[in-house]
Each structure stands twice: as C-alpha cells, then as structure tokens.
Amino acid sequence: MIKLCKALDAVLDNASLLESETIPLDEALNRVLAENINSKDNLPPFNKSSMDGYALKSTDTGEGQSKFKIVGSIKAGDVPRTEIKKGEAIKIMTGAAVPKGADAVIQIEKVKTCKDELEVCGKVCEGKNVLMEGEEIKKGDSVFERGTFLRPSEIGMLASLGYGRVQCYRKPKIIIITTGDELVGVDDKITEGKVRNCNEYALVALSKNLNVSVKSYGIVEDQKEKILGAVKNALEEGDIVITSGGVSVGDYDFIEDVLHEIGADIKFTSVEVKPGKPVTFATFKNKLFFGLPGNPLSVINTFEIFAAPAVKKMMGRKDVINDEFPVILEDDFKSKGDRDNYIYVNIEKKDGKYYARNTGMQSSNALFTLTRSNGVIIIKKGIKSVRAGDILNGKFIFK
Template sequence: MLSVTDAEAIIFDLVQPLRETETVALEDALGRVLATPVRSGLDFPYWDNSAMDGYAVRFEDVRSVPVTLEIIEEIPAGVAPQKTLQVGQAARIFTGAVMPQGADAVVMQENTRREGNQVIIQESSASGAFVRHQGAFYQANTPLLEAGITINAPELAVLATAQCTQLQVYRRPRVAIFSTGDELIPPSGVLQPGQIVDSNQYALAALVWGLGAIPVPLGIIPDCRGELKGAIAQSLKSADIVLSTGGVSVGDYDYIEELLAELGGKIHVRSVAVKPGKPLTVAEFPNCLYFGIPGNPVSALVSGWRFVLPALRKLAGLKDWRPELIYVPTKHQLTAGGKRETYLWGQLNGIEGEYQFSVAGGSHSSGNLINLAGTNALAIVPVGVAEIPAGEKVRVLRV
C-alpha cells in the first residue's frame, strides 16, 4: 500500500500535458487553456484619456486659483480632439475621452464653475491629475497573457481590449466515465430492495466539466467480465483518461485489475494509505491513463479531488496544476484512526480576516454523501495522528 505522497508522485509523473492545439474565436474561448503566450500590438490605454468628467487644462495655468480659462471645445468619449490648448485655455472633457494636445491635467467638474464659454477653476489640480496615460497599463508587443492559464471572464476582457480575436488553445481532454455493479440503477430507475442509485457518474462528470474537459459517459456496466472488458476497451479508444468506479477492491466480482492487465495495461498503483479511498487502481496505456476508483460515493469524490483532478489539470496544459494545500485553523476537533492519511470534508470560510476550516456535521462514512453538500475543502489528518484539537492549524485541500 503506497503512501499518498508516493502515489501522487507516481500518478503525476505518468501524465504528460497534451500538446495538440486548436484555434478558437474569442467568443468561444471561455474555459479554454491558452496554449501560446499572447502579445498585442496596442498600448493600453490606447491614448491619453481623462479619468473624470471635468476640464482638460495646462497645469501651469491652474497653479494659482481661482483662475478663469476660455473653453475652446467639448470632447465627449469616442470623439477625437480637434484643437490644441494654448495658454489660458481649457477643454470640456468627459470620462474616457482623449486628452487634447497641450493639456496635461484634468480638473474635476465639482471644482469648477462654468460661465458661458469660460470656466472658473476653483481648486488646483496636480500635473497629470486624472489623466490615464497611453501605455500606462500595458505597452504594445510586451507579454500580455502567458500560456497555461484558463481563460475566464477577466482574461476575456483583457483579450477583447487587446483585439485578440483568434487564440491558440489546447485540445480539451476527453474523460470516459462509467460505474460498475449489478446493484446500480440510474436516477430515473425504479428502486428495488438491495439496489443503489448511481451518483458517481454525475459527480465525476461535474468535476470534469468544471475543469473544462469533456466527459464521455458510458453508463452502468454490470459485474460481467465480458461486458466489463468490452467497456474498458471501448473507453481506452475514446478518451485520454478513464474513470471507473467500483470493482477495484478484493471481492469476488472485482475484476478491474485483472482485466486491465489482460488489455495490456501497466498497473502502477493498487492501493493507497488514505481514508476514504484506499482501493485505487492506476494503470498506464500507450495513449490513456486509467483510474479505477472505489465505488463508495465519498471515496470516489475524494479520489477525484486528491488524485484525478490534478492529473487532469496537468494533462490539460495548465501551468498551475498541483493540488492547492494550505494551513488554516480548524473550528472543530478532528479525529482519525491514525493508520491512514484521513480526509474530513467541510467548508473553508473567512472568519475575521482569516480562513478557518469547519468540519461537516454527521457521519464521515465513505458511503454517506449527504453531508458532502457545500463541501469546498478537505482537512487532512496525517498518518500517526488521532486527534487535532479545535483551534490548531490543519493542512487543508481546497476543492
């Protein structure tokens, strides 16, 4: 049985980022991973512009106030100035409008009084005040966005501003997902005594979608060697990663490991000293990585959060793909058996300016998924530790 550290090292070393790229339009880029660095030929701001509604002035003219200046033009946003300011002149200007030649400051309108074609400046304004200078935020042809980042709303805004309308992104990984077990039925099925509704496909597909990868659901496969072998063979052809739940323990109907070997897989991980999620099978195929995950719903999600998602992030080409682990105080006492690295689910909340972990109430059984609702973090109780008192710091995995 491998330690968590050894298991993750093996798994992450098996994953090589996808190098296949495609070109997408800006409007189709949300959630994609940028494959090449982006530069723009434009400065930002594009030109000197006003950060306020007010009057564009020469600083030398407003050193001493009050002073009366002649208004020579009005410059709305989107209209190019037509005149150059001379001594004793000002231009009415609006937020975002281009600064006229000769002006080097803006006086906000609250500090002025207008009389016809003249404006009385009542409070001075420093040189450069309320002026956003061309290139102050970004200089043309310098790095804008680096490769390996996910394109979300802020990045889309940056790319649109820079007029980057075509982008090189990595191909989305495909992840085949199926559940095994004669006892399983879909959520739409009629529940009979002894049966279990399959929740794992929905949970794992959601993790995959949330990362921007493509889930390939293959349904429920019964505990039949022939059907299971066929499903595995099909999944290996259709995906970059395969996630199956169930069939990886030591029961009479747990066939996954021997079938993987029959299909030519090289098995690197068979079990991990982790709770929940001990029976974890990881096999390598020429163009695919196979994860055989426990069938218990909490074990499936913990395995997904701890091992599968970082591997998938690395495969997707993300620069920051490793698990996000932080140390924070725990609001509640945490207990564990001490023999395996134990993961307790709950919530990471901001309390008086500091993060704090609150463990979910109720049973922390691998079969109890009800108190998983709202989970955004897992507290990690190390091997050899049976208790972490309330108020002590604990290592937490963000999920």
C-alpha cells in the same frame, strides 16, 4: 498497497500537459494560456481624459482666477482636430482624447461657465486628470506569460489588447463508466439487493466543476466482455477514463483483468488511503485510466486525491494540489492506523484559526456524512487516535 504520496507521484508523472489550441476569447474563461502575450499597442493608446471637464494648458492657470475661451467639445471616440492655444479650453468627456496643446483637464464640477467663457479658480497641475499614452502598458510590453490562468480580469485585458482568439491548453475529455449489477437508475424503485446509481452523477458533477468536457457511458453490466468493450472505446474517445466499481478482489471485479487484456500499464491497484484503498491507476498510450472503488464516499475521495490533480495538470493549471493547513480538532477521532485516513469534517474559522467538528460516520459508503462536511482532516498512517485539541493537517473540499 503503495503509499499515498508514491501513488500521487505516479499519477502526476503520467499526467502530461495537453497540446494547445486556438480558441475564441469568449471561450477562454478559466482556461490556461499556452502563449506569451505582448501588447500590440500602447494602453491607453492616446492621452485620455479620465473626467468630464475642460482640457486646457496648465500653464494658463495660476494662484487666482483664470479665464478661458471655450473653443469646442470632444466626446469619447472623437478624433480631436483642434489644437488648444493659449487662453483656450475645450469641453471634453471621460475617455476622450486630449487634443494637442492641452496638458490637463479640470473637472466639470469645479468650474463656472457663461456662454463660451470658462472660469477656473486656482492652479491646475500638468497632467491633472489625463491618463498618458502608454501609461498602463507600452507597445511590446510583456503582459501575460504562458501558464496564466484566465479570470474575468485577464479576459477583459486580452480584449483590450485585441486578442479575439488566444492559444490555450486543451481541456481533457473525461469518460465515466459505472459498473455494478446492483445498480438501478435514479428514477427506478429499489428492489431487493439493488441500490440506485449515484456514482455516475457524482463523477459527472466533479468533472464539470473542473471545467472539462465529460461524457458518461452509463451503467455497464458486470460482464468482462462488456467492461472490456466500454473501456476500449473510452480510451479511444477520451483523455481520461474513470470507472467506479469492479476494482476489489470479488469474483466480478474485472477492471484489472480488462487492463491486462488491453495491455495497459498498471501503475498501482491499491493505495494506503481510507476510504478508497482499492483504487487502480493505469496508462494506455498517452491516456490515463482511474479505476475508482464502488462505494460513494470512496469514489469522491479518490477522485479528489488522484483524478482532480491530474486534470488540473493536463490543462496547465498551477494549483494542482489544494493547500493543506493546520486544523484544531474539536472532537476525538479514531483510525485503524493502517492507512492515511481522510475524515470528513466541518471546518470553521474562528479568530483566524481553523477548527474541525465531527460530521458523522466515516464508512466508505457514508455519502450523507460528506454532504454535512466542508473539509477533510488527515490522520496519518500509524496514528490510531487523535483527541480534541490536537492539531492535524486539513483542507477544504470541492475547491
């Protein structure tokens, strides 16, 4: 049984950034850039009107009233061919290029017009309502560095810079294998000794929320040869293989045997964490293998602690570990003290502070408790009881 922090170190040391691939921009949302992006153009690419109005020379305006001859109209997208001369103005739409000679735009709401005559009251400053060429970004400027996470704003920015395809780190492919002869399908009736397969659904959902590709091999019988075959295929097909069940000390727990037979490099088989002690982690070539326990709460807890950070690191994300923060307890909690104990709770923010409430029994099968929780608090190894009012570290779950 190794310490939780050592186990996590072992996982992260072996989770390597995947290679990059060039993908269409519309598939790049929530991916991580694997190239530096420099601007190929000035942005805006020309002096641009930010208002509907009239473009003119600011020096033609003054304290009192000024009159102008309206010499035409420019809409967005037009190439302005006219040069504005002294005493002239041109109607201009938002987003249109400001023509030569003009250095300011006065808003349409602020002028009077009569036929081709424009009347302006007061001074219009140079540059008024004009976005200057290169004001936002200059040609050659560094815009995004390798490692940037692509949100809707970055996707829009890349489009405006002409990057219809971008280089991103590949997302890992996760293969899910569910073991356990006690499992029946979700649509089956429960007969004696059987329970329904819920881990497969939970693991697929957890993977989907990480924006990776995921494939489930379904339920594999508790027979060593069958599990061996499935794990071999999975390590061939996926970047990360996740099994549930078969990792304890029972007569039908074949995962460790299978890993030995394959020649995988087993890093740990048991961690000082509750729920989820019998968790196995191994590497095979550049692939990662997580053997998670069979109990539903243990499965989710160990996925979140070990698999999720590995996935994020492999796809280049910087938010590998979710932030912990101090949480004030509103209830007493007990722990055995032999492991770091993850207690699922409801965390509420009041006046800028976080408070945690008990949401029910914490046995490793208590998935129902998890559905009533939005967070977790961690009672460190060595501590056997904490009281209402105590402050522990906690975090939100599924973030």
